[in-house]
Amino acid sequence: MRGSNIWRFLKSEPFAVAGGAIYAVIILLAVLADRIAPYNPREILRVNRRIARYVPISPEFWLGTTAAGKDVLSQLIHGARAALEVGITAAVAVVAIGTLLGLLAGYLGGWVDKTVTRVADIVLGLPFLPSMLVLAALTHGGTSTVIITVTALLWPNTARVIRSQVLSLRERAWVEAARVTGCSNARIMFVHVLPQVLPLAALYGSVAIGWAILAEAAASFLGFGDPEVVSWGVMLQDAYANQALSRGAWNWFVPPGLAIVLMVLAGFMISRGSEKLLFPKLGDQ
Amino acid sequence: MARHIAERLGHLLLVLWVVASLTFLMFRLMPGDPTLNFLSPTFNEEMRAALLRGFGLDRPLWEQYLIYLGKLLTGDFGQSFLQNQPVSRLLWDALPNTVVLTLVSLVLAYGFGIVVGAFLAFKRGSVAEGFAIPMALATRAAPEFWLGMLLLALFAFQLGWFPTGGAVSPGGTMGTLTDRLTSGDFWWHLCLPALTLTLFLQGLPLLLMRATMLEVLNDEFITMARMKGLSRWSITMRHAARNALLPVVTAFALGLGASIGGNVVIETVFAWPGIGRVLVTAVQSSDYPLAQGAFIMIAFVLVVMNTVADLAYAALDPRVSVGARK
Amino acid sequence: MSLLSVRGLGVHYASRAGKVRAVDGADLEVPAGSILGLVGESGCGKSTFGRALMGVLPDAARIATGEIVFEGRNLLALSARGRRALRWRRMSFVPQTAMNALDPVQRLRAQMLEVLQERGGLGRAPALARAETLFRQVGLDPSRLADYPHQFSGGMRQRASIALALALDPALVIADEPVTALDVIVQRQVLDVMRDLQARLGIAMILITHDMAVVAYACDRVAVMYAGRIVEAGTAAEVLERPQHPYTMGLTHAFPDVHGGTSALVPIDGAPPILIDPHPGCRFAPRCPFAVARCHAETPVLASEGDHTVACFRAGEAPALRAAAAEPATWARS
Numbered sequence: 001m002r003g004s005n006i007w008r009f010l011k012s013e014p015f016a017v018a019g020g021a022i023y024a025v026i027i028l029l030a031v032l033a034d035r036i037a038p039y040n041p042r043e044i045l046r047v048n049r050r051i052a053r054y055v056p057i058s059p060e061f062w063l064g065t066t067a068a069g070k071d072v073l074s075q076l077i078h079g080a081r082a083a084l085e086v087g088i089t090a091a092v093a094v095v096a097i098g099t100l101l102g103l104l105a106g107y108l109g110g111w112v113d114k115t116v117t118r119v120a121d122i123v124l125g126l127p128f129l130p131s132m133l134v135l136a137a138l139t140h141g142g143t144s145t146v147i148i149t150v151t152a153l154l155w156p157n158t159a160r161v162i163r164s165q166v167l168s169l170r171e172r173a174w175v176e177a178a179r180v181t182g183c184s185n186a187r188i189m190f191v192h193v194l195p196q197v198l199p200l201a202a203l204y205g206s207v208a209i210g211w212a213i214l215a216e217a218a219a220s221f222l223g224f225g226d227p228e229v230v231s232w233g234v235m236l237q238d239a240y241a242n243q244a245l246s247r248g249a250w251n252w253f254v255p256p257g258l259a260i261v262l263m264v265l266a267g268f269m270i271s272r273g274s275e276k277l278l279f280p281k282l283g284d285q
Numbered sequence: 286m287a288r289h290i291a292e293r294l295g296h297l298l299l300v301l302w303v304v305a306s307l308t309f310l311m312f313r314l315m316p317g318d319p320t321l322n323f324l325s326p327t328f329n330e331e332m333r334a335a336l337l338r339g340f341g342l343d344r345p346l347w348e349q350y351l352i353y354l355g356k357l358l359t360g361d362f363g364q365s366f367l368q369n370q371p372v373s374r375l376l377w378d379a380l381p382n383t384v385v386l387t388l389v390s391l392v393l394a395y396g397f398g399i400v401v402g403a404f405l406a407f408k409r410g411s412v413a414e415g416f417a418i419p420m421a422l423a424t425r426a427a428p429e430f431w432l433g434m435l436l437l438a439l440f441a442f443q444l445g446w447f448p449t450g451g452a453v454s455p456g457g458t459m460g461t462l463t464d465r466l467t468s469g470d471f472w473w474h475l476c477l478p479a480l481t482l483t484l485f486l487q488g489l490p491l492l493l494m495r496a497t498m499l500e501v502l503n504d505e506f507i508t509m510a511r512m513k514g515l516s517r518w519s520i521t522m523r524h525a526a527r528n529a530l531l532p533v534v535t536a537f538a539l540g541l542g543a544s545i546g547g548n549v550v551i552e553t554v555f556a557w558p559g560i561g562r563v564l565v566t567a568v569q570s571s572d573y574p575l576a577q578g579a580f581i582m583i584a585f586v587l588v589v590m591n592t593v594a595d596l597a598y599a600a601l602d603p604r605v606s607v608g609a610r611k
Numbered sequence: 612m613s614l615l616s617v618r619g620l621g622v623h624y625a626s627r628a629g630k631v632r633a634v635d636g637a638d639l640e641v642p643a644g645s646i647l648g649l650v651g652e653s654g655c656g657k658s659t660f661g662r663a664l665m666g667v668l669p670d671a672a673r674i675a676t677g678e679i680v681f682e683g684r685n686l687l688a689l690s691a692r693g694r695r696a697l698r699w700r701r702m703s704f705v706p707q708t709a710m711n712a713l714d715p716v717q718r719l720r721a722q723m724l725e726v727l728q729e730r731g732g733l734g735r736a737p738a739l740a741r742a743e744t745l746f747r748q749v750g751l752d753p754s755r756l757a758d759y760p761h762q763f764s765g766g767m768r769q770r771a772s773i774a775l776a777l778a779l780d781p782a783l784v785i786a787d788e789p790v791t792a793l794d795v796i797v798q799r800q801v802l803d804v805m806r807d808l809q810a811r812l813g814i815a816m817i818l819i820t821h822d823m824a825v826v827a828y829a830c831d832r833v834a835v836m837y838a839g840r841i842v843e844a845g846t847a848a849e850v851l852e853r854p855q856h857p858y859t860m861g862l863t864h865a866f867p868d869v870h871g872g873t874s875a876l877v878p879i880d881g882a883p884p885i886l887i888d889p890h891p892g893c894r895f896a897p898r899c900p901f902a903v904a905r906c907h908a909e910t911p912v913l914a915s916e917g918d919h920t921v922a923c924f925r926a927g928e929a930p931a932l933r934a935a936a937a938e939p940a941t942w943a944r945s
Contacts, residue, residue: 121296121300125300125304125584126307126587127543127580127583129561130549130580134568137568137569137571217431222565233428236428236430245434245437246442246449248442253431257431260426261423261426265426269422505706506711506712506713506715508667509713513698513730514695514696514700603759603761
């Protein structure tokens with residue numbers, strides 16, 4: 001990709017740029033959380049010796065406090081860390097497994113393909129949240145459960161798409177050439193074909209981050225998350241369980257949800273925008 | 286075509302068997318001794334053994350598996366540990382609630398999504414598009430339960446227009462299905478959860494319909510329709526929309542399957558007594574026959590609807606249903 | 612008076628690189644009841660020309676100049692509604708690939724009925740009868756009306772498209788590369804159908820093609836298009852046997868002779884010009900072996916000698932140029 005291409009791309013794809021900007025902000029927040037957050041997110045705060053519960057938006061607490069007297073804004077900022085950790089780990093895992101299986105199935109064909117496709121079909125027959133619930137109950141919940149469930153249940157989508165691409169790449173002349181010159185299957189797959197499918201895999205990765213975060217939020221909300229971790233999902237569960245809704249504590253339950261929306265949305269926007277850069281069609285100049 | 290159907294049905298059975306088996310394994314591995322729920326001062330080893338026998342937990346694993354499969358085929362999900370009722374009765378009681386919620390929401394969401402999606406395709410590049418697309422994406426990006434929380438806080442707590450949860454008002458009872466469907470109270474309680482689910486679901490059909498319409502409108506046969514001098518209305522509605530609907534219909538069937546399971550969070554937020562909520566409470570209290578039954582039922586609906594979607598597409602697209610004949 | 616008379620037509624596309632003049636000052640006359648072959652290389656603008664006549668262009672294109680006088684009326688002066696009223700009734704279109712042009716989810720019968728009833732105002736029974744007649748006219752079994760497009764072979768689909776085009780008894784049918792996607796034997800069958808229809812029904816046709824053999828086989832008249840302009844036009848016999856424009860000379864030698872006889876195939880070197888910001892002078896000059904200084908400076912206009920029109924400054928020397936054009940060496944670039 002040449003420099004001029006990238007610049008023109010940035011101008012013409014506001015969606016992707018906006019998505020990238022949002023991610024940049026979130027990453028910044030996560031990295032600098034300790035410095036930026038006004039308080040320790042786990043600290044019970046007091047005002048005039050009384051625990052500062054349910055404080056509304058005010059100068060000392062920009063987003064108010066929770067039922068336990070903790071600062072909402074600090075929790076929100078620290079939540080970015082958990083979101084990125086879960087999101088990126090899960091996305092990388094989903095993409096790695098999905099791409100590997102899709103590559104093997106598409107290139108090797110035969111029983112490998114049949115097996116992978118069968119397994120993928122069966123996995124797609126499992127309902128997502130209920131499965132995660134059950135697994136969470138098995139393992140006492142936590143972020144690792146979320147990551148494992150997301151990986152175990154979402155790899156088929158990536159695998160299928162990668163498999164189709166590999167099927168069409170397999171017929172190309174340069175693969176024939178590589179085979180004729182005696183390259184082993186493994187070499188062809190990983191050195192020649194894999195780089196070609198990586199852009200598509202990355203595309204799915206950016207959407208997978210969103211799914212992982214939504215899954216973590218749902219798991220936490222249902223009580224199967226890790227209450228020790230400061231995450232947006234846990235914040236929402238906390239708010240719901242402590243009657244924030246009936247008390248009209250909008251400052252508490254709106255921001256975490258909004259943060260999730262922005263992050264997942266950014267993933268969608270980036271994947272939509274990148275399609276044009278990675279797969280230019282005839283007619284785009 | 287018949288062969289295709291047979292293939293799909295065979296596949297369906299395979300998946301169901303795998304799901305049932307996996308469920309069996311998962312639940313046998315679940316922590317939590319269910320007999321602890323029955324602790325009482327008079328509890329002793331004898332009673333415990335009797336309890337275990339009653340639930341069939343004293344047999345070896347493979348025997349339990351076969352008994353389990355056998356019972357499943359007759360629709361016997363066992364007895365709930367906590368509620369002392371057959372699981373199947375509890376499930377059949379809860380299932381209609383979920384089905385009503387899901388169907389109502391899906392129909393509203395798809396009706397809305399299809400119309401607005403087609404309209405947006407018609408009015409390409411307008412201001413409406415610039416606004417509607419991010420909104421549709423945002424609703425898909427939002428956690429369902431958070432949407433529910435927002436609506437609950439605003440319309441139930443703040444404004445008091447709707448109840449804050451459940452399917453019946455305090456003091457009322459849920460009767461049979463017909464009772465529920467004809468009860469104004471039931472529908473009133475349904476409003477918020479259905480609205481939330483609709484809001485969450487409409488993004489997909491909207492974006493999908495718009496995307497497929499745009500693709501179809503670029504097709505050669507649409508240019509031909511213009512050359513034939515057909516009116517713009519006729520072209521959009523009769524030709525473009527019909528072609529664009531195919532993937533949307535498939536998505537509907539798939540959405541039905543997925544929603545039955547995904548409703549878990551919505552049912553929890555609104556305390557709506559559906560299958561999802563049954564699953565959650567069952568898992569939380571280690572009532573594993575109930576949890577198992579609920580899970581299987583959800584998975585069953587999902588797989589069946591996936592198959593229906595596949596067959597429906599094949600039936601609707603004449604290129605698949607009517608083979609080439611030269 | 613001609614059925615169709617086009618003068619100075621200009622069609623421009625907006626593109627990222629600039630304004631593309633797909634058609635740039637084209638003149639054409641089509642007498643009633645004749646089959647005219649509009650021939651030229653890919654990208655010369657002939658498809659755009661055909662679509663401009665129908666008035667159905669992509670959003671990025673617009674008709675910038677000229678007039679299209681059809682049955683005595685300037686189509687470009689009509690309102691959109693007036694234009695739409697004429698479409699298919701007086702002038703219809705046969706597309707290149709009928710697979711994409713026919714609605715895949717509708718049976719042929721429904722597609723024929725739609726045109727006959729909605730645009731032709733016929734009742735259902737008479738419309739059905741006419742649909743069957745049309746199918747017979749193009750050599751298709753009327754029972755096939757019950758089928759979907761994907762159930763037809765390529766040649767049959769093309770015939771079905773022709774039947775559709777004839778539905779409302781138009782005076783002019785524009786066919787855009789109607790036989791290009793077919794194999795040679797089927798090509799001839801479809802062309803025979805078209806010639807037969809013209810003979811029996813007196814319909815005028817414009818056959819847009821890049822294949823000289825098609826022109827030689829099926830057309831009474833020819834118009835040669837290059838870089839968005841018509842450079843030569845006349846009866847098929849005249850233009851093919853005694854071409855006066857160097858480009859036409861090159862074309863006739865670049866195709867195998869349909870009537871047999873072996874002569875060397877002589878391709879024309881170079882590529883067609885990009886139609887953005889055209890340079891002054893004759894468009895063909897850069898590739899023309901007979902170009903002189905004047906050709907690069909001034910643009911030749913279509914001048915007629917009886918029925919035969921040509922846009923070339925050296926048209927008067929045609930016989931000598933023809934002799935030179937027959938030698939492959941003339942066309943080889945140095």
